[in-house]
Amino acid sequence: MVANLLSHCDLFAAGIARSGAYNRTLTPFGFQSEERSYWEAPEVYYTMSPFMHADKMKTPLLLIHGEVTDGDIDIFDREKVFIDRVLIPLQSDLPELKIVLEHITTSDAVQFIREAGDTIGATITVHHLMINRNAMFDGGIRPHMYCLPIAKRERHRLALRAAAVSGDPHFFLGTDSAPHLTQDKESACGCAGIFTAPVALELYAQVFDEEQALDKLEGFASLHGPLFYSRPANIETVTLTRSTWQPPSKLSAGGNDCVEVFCPEGSLRWRYER
Numbered sequence: 461m462v463a464n465l466l467s468h469c470d471l472f473a474a475g476i477a478r479s480g481a482y483n484r485t486l487t488p489f490g491f492q493s494e495e496r497s498y499w500e501a502p503e504v505y506y507t508m509s510p511f512m513h514a515d516k517m518k519t520p521l522l523l524i525h526g527e528v529t530d531g532d533i534d535i536f537d538r539e540k541v542f543i544d545r546v547l548i549p550l551q552s553d554l555p556e557l558k559i560v561l562e563h564i565t566t567s568d569a570v571q572f573i574r575e576a577g578d579t580i581g582a583t584i585t586v587h588h589l590m591i592n593r594n595a596m597f598d599g600g601i602r603p604h605m606y607c608l609p610i611a612k613r614e615r616h617r618l619a620l621r622a623a624a625v626s627g628d629p630h631f632f633l634g635t636d637s638a639p640h641l642t643q644d645k646e647s648a649c650g651c652a653g654i655f656t657a658p659v660a661l662e663l664y665a666q667v668f669d670e671e672q673a674l675d676k677l678e679g680f681a682s683l684h685g686p687l688f689y690s691r692p693a694n695i696e697t698v699t700l701t702r703s704t705w706q707p708p709s710k711l712s713a714g715g716n717d718c719v720e721v722f723c724p725e726g727s728l729r730w731r732y733e734r
Contacts, residue, residue: 519558519690526561526569527609535610536593540568551576560688563588563636565609567619573630574623581688583634584624586663587654587722592617595724603645604720607638608652624680625673632684635660639719642710656722659707663723665700665730699733 526547527538551559561569561582573582587607592614595605605611623631637660638653645651656663661681668677686693706727710718 521558521560521689523560523562525563525609536612539564539566539609539612543568543572547572551580555579558688563609563634564620565612566616570619570623570631574628576630578630581630581632581684582623583632583636583685584620585634585636585654586656586660586667587611588617589621589624589667590617590663590724603647603650604654604722606645606650606652607636607654610652621667621671625668625671625676627676627679629679629684629687631680632688633664633681639711639713641713641717642720643717645720654722655719658711658721659723659728661698661700661732662707662728662730666728669702669729700730701733702729703731704729705731 526542528542528545529538530541533541547559547561550557557579559580561573561580563585564570564573564582565588569582573580585607588609588611591605591611593611594614595611596602598605611617635656636653637655637657638651639655639657640651640653645653664681665674665677668674668680683693704727707721707723709723709726710720713719
């Protein structure tokens with residue numbers, strides 16, 4: 461699907477397929493249920509398969525969640541170890557490759573991005589700007605505060621906030637919003653992820669307001685990303701107004717299923733005018 465989107469539309473400049481992707485030139489990605497072979501339906505395969513339109517993929521980009529997964533590495537150290545063990549050598553070997561370190565969580569990543577040059581950027585989630593690792597253990601286990609990359613110490617949260625509001629174009633918005641069902645979060649092996657999508661812009665505005673940096677919000681949310689990807693910025697606008705309100709704590713997912721909405725204070729001080 462990643463290759464299909466890159467080949468067949470102009471909306472995306474980058475993509476990554478982490479698993480299940482092979483050089484199957486006769487497989488029209490996004491159409492794997494097709495039972496006919498290439499020889500039986502050549503027009504369908506030619507139209508669908510991204511490998512028939514590979515000339516449209518011109519700029520290599522690597523978008524990654526930067527953590528090692530070795531069991532012997534402490535979960536709170538995995539981002540720093542990834543930078544030292546993987547990312548620094550990768551940048552040395554491929555200095556022209558543009559890389560986005562998605563959803564950074566540490567002061568180590570902030571420092572690396574600031575010193576790495578123009579080929580490396582990073583996204584920051586709003587929940588990593590608002591909570592530290594204590595939120596997962598506040599009076600007991602709080603599964604709705606559990607995400608990956610996992611929240612870190614307070615000093616890391618403060619470093620992320622400073623980077624986000626700095627105006628540095630190498631840092632931009634990335635929500636990593638994950639709408640896991642409540643029953644899947646509140647289980648013996650709960651899913652990692654925090655659902656921020658319904659209130660993400662309002663929460664970002666609140667953070668930037670707290671840091672007295674509302675003038676930097678538009679760049680972080682709307683301009684730095686397109687600049688890094690060499691894409692035109694969106695000319696449409698949205699309006700955020702200062703208004704205290706209480707968003708729904710849950711959203712229905714059909715039947716008895718629901719999804720918890722992230723709002724650590726219970727109310728918001730900004731509202732997106734839809």
